Amino acid sequence: DIQMTQSPSSVSASVGDRVTITCRASQDISRWLAWYQQKPGKAPKLLIYTASTLQSGVPSRFSGSGSGTDFTLTISSLQPEDFATYYCQEANSFPWTFGQGTKVEVK
C-alpha cells in the first residue's frame, strides 16, 4: 500500500491567513492525488483532484499543487467556514489510501 503522510497534523490560524498543508506519498503517484474537507459529523467534501483541478463549486481560494511524491493544498485567505479537517487521498494504485488528516483550528 502507498502511505500518505500529511503535515502538520494540526495548524492554528486566523481568518485571512494563508494556510498550507503538505501531503507526501511513499512512492511516485504522478498527479493522482485528491484533497477533501471534512467538518465534524459530516461526510468529506471533494475539493481538488488530479493534484490541482478544482472541483466544481469549490471557492478559488483553495488550490493544489505538486506531482510525484510531494503535494500541497493552499488556502489563500482562510474564511470562517474553512475551519475543518483536510485529507489527501492517493488515486494511483489500489488500495486507495488517505492521509491521516490535518485539522485547521482557530488561533
Next chain:
Amino acid sequence: QVQLQESGPGLVKPSQTLSLTCTVSGGSISSGDYYWSWIRQPPGKGLEWIGYIYYSGSTYYNPSLKSRLTISLDTSKRQFSLKLSSVTAADTAVYYCARGVTTANFDYWGQGTLVTVSA
C-alpha cells in the same frame, strides 16, 4: 443532484455480519463512468477505503478486508450493498457510501452511518 443514502443496523454483535445498503438517487447507477464505493472512518480517526463495485458487477476490495467482504449491486433498485463478516470491535466506524469517478476520487458521498460492534 446526485444523492446517496446509507441504511442498515447501527449495532452488530461480534462475530456476526455487518450489512449496509446505499441507495442512489438523482443519477444513473448503471453508468460506466462511476465506481460505487464504501469508505469507513473509526471514531476520531482517519478514512479507510473499503472497496468498490462497477456497473458491470466487477469489484475491487481492500486486501486488508478482502477475506470478509462482499459488495453487490442491484441496478433495478438503484442500490449497492456491503457485507462484512466476522466483525470485531475494530470494525466500529462510520460507514460512508460514495461515488468514485474515473480520476479515482469521490465526488458524492452519503451522510454516513455509525455501526457499533458490541455484545
